[in-house]
Amino acid sequence: MRRQVARDFVLRSPEKRSRITASGYTALVRATRDGRPLAALLLDLDDTILDDAAGADEAWALAADGLVARQPGLVQAEVVVELERARSWFWEDPERHRRGRLDLVAARYEIVGLALERLGRPNAELAKETSHA
Numbered sequence: 317m318r319r320q321v322a323r324d325f326v327l328r329s330p331e332k333r334s335r336i337t338a339s340g341y342t343a344l345v346r347a348t349r350d351g352r353p354l355a356a357l358l359l360d361l362d363d364t365i366l367d368d369a370a371g372a373d374e375a376w377a378l379a380a381d382g383l384v385a386r387q388p389g390l391v392q393a394e395v396v397v398e399l400e401r402a403r404s405w406f407w408e409d410p411e412r413h414r415r416g417r418l419d420l421v422a423a424r425y426e427i428v429g430l431a432l433e434r435l436g437r438p439n440a441e442l443a444k445e446t447s448h449a
Contacts, residue, residue, distance in 0.1 A: 376403070379428065379446050387437050398431040405430070421447050 360366050380395040406412050406427050416423030424447035432439050 376400070379449065382446060382449065383428070383432070383442065386442055387432075387439070390435060390437065394435065395431065398434045399427065402427045402430040402434070 358365060363369070376399050377396055380392055380399055383395050384390045384392045406416060406423060412423075412426075416426075425443050428446045429438070429440060429443035432443055
């Protein structure tokens with residue numbers, strides 16, 4: 317069934333043209349800027365080739381530093397804990413996960429806003445600034 321669907325699928329656009337067949341892409345693929353055929357296409361659906369989460373904890377620690385600098389009385393360690401809790405809460409729900417993947421800035425805004433709220437310091441403007449950093 318899958319091969320029948322793939323065999324009949326044709327993608328057309330002004331700059332890219334491809335016909336998918338049961339044996340794979342044909343020579344009609346023109347996806348490079350200079351018009352040469354695409355030599356390979358790697359899809360990493362499970363983060364085994366590229367780890368896009370590497371450095372996330374360090375980035376959130378820097379965000380916590382920024383929040384502490386802008387909100388007197390906040391403790392950096394507590395901010396880090398609340399950001400982690402908010403991140404876990406946000407990404408564990410399939411619908412929020414889908415929505416967040418489509419708009420990462422909005423996801424960060426919601427995460428930072430929730431963490432600030434849990435810390436007793438709700439601040440939408442600061443959450444917005446932090447989510448764009």
